[in-house]
Amino acid sequence: MTNLNLKYLIENAQDSLWGLTVSCVGQQHIGKNEPYPPQTHPSEYTFASKTGRTLDEYQFIYITQGRGTFQSSSCAPCEVNAGDMFLLFPGEWHNYRPDPAVGWDEYWIGFKGQHIDNRTANGFFLPSSPVFHVGLNEEIVHTYRRAITIAKEQDIGYQQMLAGLVNLLLGLAYSLDKHAAIDDHGALEQINRAKVIMQESLADNMQPEAIAYQVNMGYSKFRRMFKEFTGYAPFQYIQELRMQKSKELLANTNMPLREIAYEVGYDNPDYFSTAFKRIVHTTPLAYRKRGR
Secondary structure, three states, X not given: OOEEEEEEOOOOHHHHOOOOEEEEEEEEEEOOOOOOOOOOOOOOOOOEOOOEEOOOOEEEEEEEXXXXXXXXXXXXXXXXXXXXXXXXXXXXXXXXXXXXXXXXXXXXXXXXXXXXXXXXHOOOOOOOOOEEEOOOOHHHHHHHHHHHHHHHHOOOOHHHHHHHHHHHHHHHHHHHHHHHHHHHOOOHHHHHHHHHHHHHOHHHOOOHHHHHHHOOOOHHHHHHHHHHHHOOOHHHHHHHHHHHHHHHHHHHOOOOHHHHHHHOOOOOHHHXXXXXXXXXXXXXXXXXXXXX
């Protein structure tokens, strides 16, 4: 028998200014051969699994038991299993349902606002990659349950508290899925080792290809996996480390610029000054003066 626990919420103009508001949150158990979805939702949320639906908000759904299928306008039909989350996008047709042979348990939360729109526009969440392999995670379950409790109580500031929980869920899903993708390729330890090598060999001006060789990975794979894990291409990451170390030395020591340039891997102090100004938007001497 379907076990349903849900709450639909309203927002006011002040809540919208927060940047993210929550419209619904809930959980339900769908047993074997039970109809899906249950016909207990408001009309704007009901859909037929034969035709799918389109919403005007985001929804984040987490499967904790069972399995089923998911598809959308931008995502081909795929299987979702316990430990998977999938994100529904506003204006994006979608369809999903549990496997009748086993059913599933699901949590969901619906939300919208400028903050999530910005993250989508900047590529953190894409309609073409809506499924997140996060595993069975106690913190995620606790966060959904906490959201359900807050929604039921609707104490002062509940929309803002729910917005914080949505941000936590998004952050967890993003991070855990990235780790799962790298673990699938057996590369997490190699990428972490490469980051240590980069930090410890700045003065040696070691090139990314040599670092890939040291961690026993082909460079094309190394570059792809490194950027997926860190958000930077290897050379860009080294540049960021150089600038970070340069700023520390400028602010905390009296080392001449020439020595600082050599310390962070630049053979030419003039080139160091040019690179520093391009990245930090001020000269090394001006940065030192401001830091003092």
